[in-house]
Amino acid sequence: MRIFYLAILFIWSCATPQSFVAQQYTPISELDKKHTNKFNEARALQRQGKNVKAIEKYDEVLKKYPNTxxxxxxxxxxxFRLKDFNQAESMLLSSIKLDPEYNEEVYYSLALVNEQQGEYSEAVQYMTRYLSMVDRSAKKRDRAVELKTRYEFIAEAIKNPVPFDPIPLPDQINTEESEYTPGVSADGSEFYFVRRIRGQEDILVSYRDSNSYGEPFLVEEILSMDNEGVFALSADxxxxxxxxxxxxxxxxxxDLxxxxxxxYGGWSTPSNMGPVINSPAWESQPSLSxxxxxxxxxxxxxxxxxxSDIWKSEWTREEGWSNPENIGGMINTTGSDETPFIHPDGKTLYFRSDGRVGIGKFDLYMSRYDEDLGAWDIPVNLGYPINTRDNxxxxxxxxxxxxxxYSSDQGKDNVDIYQFELxxxxRxxxxxxxxxxxxxxxxxxxxxxxVVIDNHNKQSFSxxxxxxxxxxxxALVTGNNYGLTIxxxxxxxxxxxxxxxxxxTAxxxxxxxxxxxxxxxxxxExxxxxxxxxxxxxSGSAxxxxxxxxxxxxLTAxxxxxxxxxxxxxxxxxxVGSDEDNLQLSSERAKAVYLKLIEGGISQNRVTYVGKGENEPIATNETPQGRQTNRRTEFLLTRRG
Incomplete structure (x- = not known):
């Protein structure tokens, strides 16, 4: 709003209009002394914030000189300051009728008024007119270009809305207090969230099934006199x-x-994640793979x-958490990039940012990690009406x-949690x-x-x-092969x-x-x-x-x-193949495992091997899946005499 008000102050404080057409308006210099004084009184009242009285004085001037x-x-x-945008627009359009080239700031101001009214196509037109009138070296030109680009983006987004039907969570979750930061376990049975009561933030959990939410209760083990705020819940x-x-x-x-x-289902006493993760600055809004x-x-x-930027740290059994690294300029901007949520697929990141051309101050975005390139894709704005003029x-x-x-105030005094189909x-x-x-x-x-999960595609385990x-x-992401060991x-x-x-597919x-x-x-036995x-x-070898x-x-252990x-x-x-070849291959494969056990320190007199070829199938050989099942390595334990 300050931008608009300064624009208006600049307009009516100009001593010399920029118009070269015949004047249809009355300049201040042509007012009589009485109404010149009234005009100056109105200016003083306006500067003091006495807006109603200022309007009354301006009206007295306009009654005598309607084209002032x-x-x-x-x-x-x-x-505009009173948020009466219809009247603000009416006044600006009236000035254009008197002289369309009186001052280019009129068009800048009209663009801001139309932005407040949600009329972005009109805002584009007025900002375009403004840019056509100002010199390229004008101080506000760069800002005007940014605004015009944003208006164009919003106008296009509104013309092409994405599907969005938010549903508030039931009364067990949403109350007259504020609830936010939802977190869901992988199977959907546990729903965690933050509730703020009189400035105190605490984490609650509700157990749910496919049809209903249970009455939430505090996660007492982590309660303190301080706030327990934004959190991350692991998939399990x-x-x-x-x-x-x-x-x-x-x-x-x-800190985190x-x-x-x-x-037994209880939570351990919270521990600070230490100086590797936490710095002397500000760390918040965690998300765990x-x-x-x-x-x-x-x-x-x-x-x-x-x-603020989004950072990441990797954990290993040997080293613990690594020194955090900035995830880079494809995600992070010169503005604020926050609230990361890494989906259990490990490749899709959702976050909010105010450093990009968007619909509101903070918009929600999605980016996918390209494993071939080792980089994040260009973030995608989730679109209107998921993103609005608000944060x-x-x-x-x-x-x-x-x-x-997600959480939203939906125009209310408190924040509630909503769900919608993405x-x-x-997705x-x-x-x-x-x-x-x-x-x-x-x-x-x-x-x-x-329980150990080996991701065979990534050569990693959890x-x-x-x-x-x-x-x-x-959690298991499709597109990968996993080995599970209990x-x-x-x-x-x-x-x-x-x-x-x-x-x-799912x-x-x-x-x-x-x-x-x-x-x-x-x-x-x-x-x-x-x-x-x-x-x-x-394939086809040992x-x-x-x-x-x-x-x-x-097996060695x-x-x-x-x-x-x-x-x-x-x-x-x-x-597949001859009996002889299959018998030899099965024997060689058994021997390969046998040799690895010997290399691992198992005494040779404790280990034997044998190949059975194709003679003992446990599935049909008529299908690829059956043949894959039959190609197997087994072990048999026997007690030593």
Missing amino acids: IDAILAKSGIY GRTLIFTGCNRRDGFGSC YYSRKNK ADGTTLYFASRRLGSIGN EGGLTVSLDGTTAF YPEV PFPTTYARIQVTDSLTGAPLEVD SSYTDAQGMALV EKDGYLFYSRNFRLDTIA IDPILIKASLLPLEKEEV IEKPIVLNNIFFE ILQDISMPEIQR LLRNNLNYNVTIIGHTDD
Whole structure:
């Protein structure tokens, strides 16, 4: 508004009009003394903010001299300050009728008025006229060009709205207080959010099913006298990273803290994430990748391109969290780039920014990571009416990519949480999850075990664990191949492979029930061979692929920890090729695994190998999937005499 008001002040303070046409207006110099004084009184009242009295004085001038253009323009400035944009526009148009070239600032001001009225096409026309009248060296020309570009963008966005039907969450979640920062577990069963009551921010959780939300309750373990603000929830619902400000153990104004859910469902005492993540500046708005190994967050630390940038840190078992790195100029601008949300697909980033041509001050954007180029794509504005003239908050997207959650005041005094169906063009890549239940094969009792997920495409892994009920949940992105291993000391490990590389659409969750065999009990008899589901060879050869090594290392560790067992490695093929060739290939493949075990320190007298060729299929050889199942490597444990 200040820009408009200064423009108006400039107009009616000009002593010499810029028009070269015959004057149809009355200049101040032609007013009689009485009305000149009234005009000056009106100016003084306007400067004092006494707008109604100023209008009355200007009207007294205009009653005697109706074409006093400076009085008309001064009134338009007052109406703008009073947010009476119709009257402001009427005054400006009246001045154009008197002299269309009296001052170019009239058109600049008309563009601002039409912006406030939401008439962006008209704003473009008026700003275009302004630019045609001013010299290229004019001080405000660059700003005018920026505004015109923005008006054009908004006008086009309004002409081409995206599908958007926001639905407020039920009364259990939305209250008369403010609720914001929604976070959802991968299976959708846990819904976390922040509620602010009398300035105090706390994190709550509601358990839900497909039809309803349960009554939310405070996450008491992380409560403090300070605020627990914007947070990130891991896909499995086991890790919570949140923002804490002005704390005694903080390194800056706002720091990131973490808490882990224990096997009984409670949360650990929050811990500061330390000086690697937190700086003397401001860190907030965390987002954690589905595998828990990449943390995105907003920061104003040294090295930022703008007021606030999005940064990321990688976690490894050996090093912990790495020094954060700026994710670069494709995402970050000279403005503020904030509220990152990395979808569980690991490739789709949603965030808000005020450093781009947009619809409001802060707009929501989406960018995808191009793994081939090793860079983020050009961010896409989510469009109108998702983005409005107001500030948009952060966005959270469900695992399947169809539902988005966001916070908005919707013109009210408080903020509520809404959900809407996200249109296909800006949805993330399809993602599913595996729900795992692990029990003891003898007693049926639930087991607390480690769960390891190897992403064979990325040569990386992540880990989780089952709770006291033997349950765990892990996110899986389509387009990748995964190896899953469940292991616990004293038990035979369980392995599984998920080939999702040819799947490009959303699929149903994968349910796994694994029963682990306790090896230390005398009554245990292992009668059947066990498939090593994550052993892979080059096609038609006995050369082990690198992605096989984690499985071989686990088998090696199993034998080291259970010295009372010997092992036989068994190779199998499908029925493609001759019997002789398949028997030889299966033997060579079994031998390759045998040799790796010997290299790993297992005594040669504990390991044997045999090839079975195509003679013991466990699936049909009539389909590609069946033949792939039959091409397998197994191991059989036998007790030592």
